Amino acid sequence: NQTFELDSNPHTRLNILTGEWVLVSPHRTKRPWQGKVEDITPDNRPEYDPKCYLCPGNGRADGDSNPEYTDSFVFNNDFAALLQDTPAGEMNEGDLLVANNQRGLCRVISFSPKHNLTLPEMSVEAITAVVNVWQNEFNSLAENDWIKYIQIFENKGEIMGCSNPHPHGQIWSQGDIPLEIAKETERQKTYYAIHRRSLLADYLKLEQKKNERIIFENDHFAVLVPFWAVWPYETMIISKRHVNSIKLFTAAEKKSLAEAIKILTTKYDNLFETSFPYSAGMHQAPVNNSYYPEWHWHMHFYPPLLRSASVKKFMVGYEMLANPQRDITPEFAANRLKEMSTIHYKTSKA
Amino acid sequence: NQTFELDSNPHTRLNILTGEWVLVSPHRTKRPWQGKVEDITPDNRPEYDPKCYLCPGNGRADGDSNPEYTDSFVFNNDFAALLQDTPAGEMNEGDLLVANNQRGLCRVISFSPKHNLTLPEMSVEAITAVVNVWQNEFNSLAENDWIKYIQIFENKGEIMGCSNPHPHGQIWSQGDIPLEIAKETERQKTYYAIHRRSLLADYLKLEQKKNERIIFENDHFAVLVPFWAVWPYETMIISKRHVNSIKLFTAAEKKSLAEAIKILTTKYDNLFETSFPYSAGMHQAPVNNSYYPEWHWHMHFYPPLLRSASVKKFMVGYEMLANPQRDITPEFAANRLKEMSTIHYKTSKA
Ligand SMILES: O=P(O)(O)O[C@H]1O[C@H](CO)[C@@H](O)[C@H](O)[C@H]1O
Ligand SMILES: O=P(O)(O)O[C@H]1O[C@H](CO)[C@@H](O)[C@H](O)[C@H]1O
Numbered sequence: 001n002q003t004f005e006l007d008s009n010p011h012t013r014l015n016i017l018t019g020e021w022v023l024v025s026p027h028r029t030k031r032p033w034q035g036k037v038e039d040i041t042p043d044n045r046p047e048y049d050p051k052c053y054l055c056p057g058n059g060r061a062d063g064d065s066n067p068e069y070t071d072s073f074v075f076n077n078d079f080a081a082l083l084q085d086t087p088a089g090e091m092n093e094g095d096l097l098v099a100n101n102q103r104g105l106c107r108v109i110s111f112s113p114k115h116n117l118t119l120p121e122m123s124v125e126a127i128t129a130v131v132n133v134w135q136n137e138f139n140s141l142a143e144n145d146w147i148k149y150i151q152i153f154e155n156k157g158e159i160m161g162c163s164n165p166h167p168h169g170q171i172w173s174q175g176d177i178p179l180e181i182a183k184e185t186e187r188q189k190t191y192y193a194i195h196r197r198s199l200l201a202d203y204l205k206l207e208q209k210k211n212e213r214i215i216f217e218n219d220h221f222a223v224l225v226p227f228w229a230v231w232p233y234e235t236m237i238i239s240k241r242h243v244n245s246i247k248l249f250t251a252a253e254k255k256s257l258a259e260a261i262k263i264l265t266t267k268y269d270n271l272f273e274t275s276f277p278y279s280a281g282m283h284q285a286p287v288n289n290s291y292y293p294e295w296h297w298h299m300h301f302y303p304p305l306l307r308s309a310s311v312k313k314f315m316v317g318y319e320m321l322a323n324p325q326r327d328i329t330p331e332f333a334a335n336r337l338k339e340m341s342t343i344h345y346k347t348s349k350a
Numbered sequence: 351n352q353t354f355e356l357d358s359n360p361h362t363r364l365n366i367l368t369g370e371w372v373l374v375s376p377h378r379t380k381r382p383w384q385g386k387v388e389d390i391t392p393d394n395r396p397e398y399d400p401k402c403y404l405c406p407g408n409g410r411a412d413g414d415s416n417p418e419y420t421d422s423f424v425f426n427n428d429f430a431a432l433l434q435d436t437p438a439g440e441m442n443e444g445d446l447l448v449a450n451n452q453r454g455l456c457r458v459i460s461f462s463p464k465h466n467l468t469l470p471e472m473s474v475e476a477i478t479a480v481v482n483v484w485q486n487e488f489n490s491l492a493e494n495d496w497i498k499y500i501q502i503f504e505n506k507g508e509i510m511g512c513s514n515p516h517p518h519g520q521i522w523s524q525g526d527i528p529l530e531i532a533k534e535t536e537r538q539k540t541y542y543a544i545h546r547r548s549l550l551a552d553y554l555k556l557e558q559k560k561n562e563r564i565i566f567e568n569d570h571f572a573v574l575v576p577f578w579a580v581w582p583y584e585t586m587i588i589s590k591r592h593v594n595s596i597k598l599f600t601a602a603e604k605k606s607l608a609e610a611i612k613i614l615t616t617k618y619d620n621l622f623e624t625s626f627p628y629s630a631g632m633h634q635a636p637v638n639n640s641y642y643p644e645w646h647w648h649m650h651f652y653p654p655l656l657r658s659a660s661v662k663k664f665m666v667g668y669e670m671l672a673n674p675q676r677d678i679t680p681e682f683a684a685n686r687l688k689e690m691s692t693i694h695y696k697t698s699k700a
Contacts, residue, residue: 004439004451010432011439012526014448020529023431023452031429032411035513039389061382079381081373081668081675082360089354089361096553097560097577098364101354102373153667161664163385170667176362178673179370203446210447227447279667302670314511317503317520318431320652321631323528325431 015228018183023325038310045116054166071129073110080106104174111167120265127258142287157277192294198242200296213334220256225334230324232306237299244285244295267340274309365578368533373675395466404516421479423460430456454524461517470615477608492637507627542644548592550646563684570606575684580674582656587649594635594645617690624659
């Protein structure tokens with residue numbers, strides 16, 4: 001008589017932040033792969049590219065020229081998905097055709113004047129400068145009282161729809177609360193109402209006790225593969241202090257976050273000895289709405305690669321129509337990332 | 351003073367089947383694309399490939415050989431994500447680490463003995479044979495009283511994680527009700543409780559009146575771009591009769607569904623003159639659970655291409671972390687598909 005084991009039997013796990021389940025198929029890694037193999041973008045970019053719209057001094061689509069900036073540089077997205085001057089309006093026919101206008105502001109942040117860098121290759125000081133820009137942008141966008149949520153994120157790598165390899169991130173802020181934030185708000189609120197404690201603080205305490213999915217910790221942050229991770233090497237950075245947004249981070253916390261990002265992204269690059277693609281972004285409390293004491297700042301990393309630099313996980317048929325699914329276990333992924341060096345493979349080969 | 355227009359202003363639309371919103375940015379199609387361009391798989395496959403595990407007579411991973419079949423052929427997935435003999439078990443630590451075992455059965459269906467065909471290139475008779483297999487498989491899987499949901503789907507094209515170009519689909523059936531089905535059950539149930547009518551029947555009636563998103567209809571099915579479509583050319587096939595699963599389709603309905611699939615996938619191929627990739631699948635009532643009079647059978651098509659055979663829509667940073675987003679409007683997509691010929695571009699060029 002077999003007993004049920006998380007590391008060998010198919011099972012579902014609950015995402016406590018969204019209330020949704022992921023299907024885990026640990027035995028399925030033996031499946032041979034004859035499908036799509038991704039191109040690996042050659043990594044021989046120049047420090048300055050005259051055709052890049054993010055390099056210092058170059059022209060942009062709106063006719064402006066970038067300044068000769070030396071650390072990071074922020075501007076309004078020239079092809080923004082959300083616009084500030086959207087007229088008010090709504091539509092509802094029989095609760096069957098329902099639409100609302102949506103105002104927003106979209107910003108682009110160049111992380112470095114150097115076209116050929118990525119976050120793991122930047123110094124902690126330079127990443128700290130980026131964290132400062134995120135905090136400043138968050139604070140100034142939140143001054144618009146019609147803005148209710150500010151999404152800070154980065155798409156890294158062509159495979160993640162990034163159309164320019166110059167290191168950069170984006171901020172989309174808007175008048176409504178987007179889907180994922182609404183889910184996480186509800187779950188955190190419910191837990192807080194019952195326990196008067198942060199859901200993620202309690203979760204982190206349990207993960208520290210178990211020590212099965214934590215990759216590393218520093219003074220102010222813990223980095224782990226969440227129990228309910230969907231993407232093969234999905235991770236989460238959780239702040240040790242229960243704060244609900246980046247606005248409240250101290251100088252020490254900002255430096256500590258920069259350190260955590262540098263170590264995590266270096267481990268990612270070392271995993272398959274490639275510039276590791278991902279979409280990453282912070283989740284934090286909505287703004288200009290209510291107080292949100294339940295909200296606990298965290299940052300998600302969703303990387304698509306599964307087996308190598310060129311074989312990714314496809315979230316397709318079953319996943320789109322029915323339920324997210326993963327093959328390797330979160331514990332396996334955490335162990336792999338834990339054993340990766342914190343020294344970037346390019347440096348150690350140089 | 352501007353007025354709000356769905357075809358030019360950013361807005362959100364409600365998906366009445368899930369209760370979730372999509373962000374629509376109609377003005378954003380002007381964005382130039384410098385990002386990833388997909389390889390187009392050359393389309394010169396032989397009718398028989400000795401290395402394909404789906405071709406008649408060939409060997410498979412489990413050691414079996416395929417019969418010399420002449421229409422379609424079904425077998426258990428050799429690398430199934432779900433297994434029948436999963437032991438019972440569960441885990442719950444403080445509502446923070448929560449997991450349950452999951453039993454299931456996964457089947458693979460070869461649509462044709464010919465390695466080089468796809469659904470739009472098959473005859474209506476041959477597609478009808480596939481629909482018959484879907485119905486038979488549904489009925490026989492439902493005889494297992496522990497199976498609660500049966501997901502019938504197809505991943506088409508390398509870009510959709512399809513690892514073998516031989517025309518085929520899959521069925522994953524399982525002991526729990528997956529996420530998307532749970533959402534659609536709840537919404538349909540709520541509507542039915544209030545109106546005593548099918549949500550999708552009322553929606554279809556309104557779409558027929560408006561005639562802005564319907565691509566075509568035949569005797570038993572309507573094909574449209576849903577008002578809340580997320581993927582650029584996402585479509586839905588809705589049965590005109592309110593039935594809750596494929597089990598109840600008559601011979602006339604099965605032939606009509608085959609016709610609808612042939613026309614829709616032919617229009618898809620003609621759009622960018624390429625073998626159009628997608629994930630598609632049926633949504634229908636759970637089985638062996640309760641009666642589900644609210645459920646209305648439909649089939650979703652989620653195709654990734656946006657601008658051409660090689661430029662797709664990326665559901666990445668903002669979409670993964672915050673909210674699904676689209677650029678072209680559903681009405682634009684419906685018009686494009688409406689004007690496409692029902693004769694396959696390969697035939698008309700031959
Ligand atoms: O089962 P296949 O065709 O090997 O695999 C494909 O479809 C599955 C179901 O949607 C996905 O989980 C896989 O990521 C995808 O590559
Ligand atoms: O804004 P970008 O970098 O041009 O575009 C990229 O990120 C956006 C936000 O996640 C997505 O909507 C696009 O599909 C993606 O290509």
